[in-house]
Amino acid sequence: MAKYYKVIAENRKGRFDYNILETYKAGLVLEGFEVKSIRLGKVNLKESFGRVENQEVWIYGMHINPYKTANKSKIDPIRPRKVLLKKRELVKLIGKTAEKGLTLVPLKIFLDGNWVKIDLGLAKAKKKYEKREKIKSREAKREIEKAFSRKSHGNKS
Numbered sequence: 562m563a564k565y566y567k568v569i570a571e572n573r574k575g576r577f578d579y580n581i582l583e584t585y586k587a588g589l590v591l592e593g594f595e596v597k598s599i600r601l602g603k604v605n606l607k608e609s610f611g612r613v614e615n616q617e618v619w620i621y622g623m624h625i626n627p628y629k630t631a632n633k634s635k636i637d638p639i640r641p642r643k644v645l646l647k648k649r650e651l652v653k654l655i656g657k658t659a660e661k662g663l664t665l666v667p668l669k670i671f672l673d674g675n676w677v678k679i680d681l682g683l684a685k686a687k688k689k690y691e692k693r694e695k696i697k698s699r700e701a702k703r704e705i706e707k708a709f710s711r712k713s714h715g716n717k718s
Contacts, residue, residue, distance in 0.1 A: 568671045569600075569672065570602065575668055582663070584680050585680070585682075588644070599625060609621065611667060619641045619642065619644065624639050664686070667680070
C-alpha cells in the first residue's frame with residue numbers, strides 16, 4: 562500500500578510566536594471517534610502546548626470536535642493527549658525542556674498513511690520586538706514586489 566501524507570491542521574500562530582529550534586514527528590494516543598473527527602478536519606491546534614510529565618509528553622489544549630455519532634456525554638474535546646515518541650527522542654526532549662525558556666509547541670497534525678501524527682517543535686518564545694521586526698520586513702518585501710510588478714507591467718504596455 563502506498564503511503565500518503567495529508568496535513569489536517571496547522572498552528573501558524575505557533576511559528577509566529579516562537580523560534581522553532583527542532584521538530585519531532587510523533588504519534589498520538591487517540592480514541593476511535595477522535596481519529597474520525599481528525600480525518601474530517603475537526604481539530605484546532607491554536608491554544609495547544611506540550612508538557613513533559615512523569616517521563617511522558619502530553620499535549621494540552623488541542624481541541625477535537627466530537628464525531629457526530631459518538632456518545633457526547635463522555636467526551637471531553639480538550640482532554641490531555643499522550644504523545645508517542647521514540648525513547649531516544651523522549652530523553653532528549655526531557656533534557657531540553659528542562660532548560661529555561663524552551664517549550665513544546667504542536668506545529669501541525671497530519672495523516673501519515675493511516676496514522677495520525679503530530680509535528681512538535683522545540684521552541685523559544687520570541688520577544689515583542691522580534692515579532693514587530695518580522696512584520697515590518699514582510700511588509701517591506703511585499704512593497705518591493707508590488708513596485709517591481711508595477712514596473713514590469715508598465716514596460717509591457
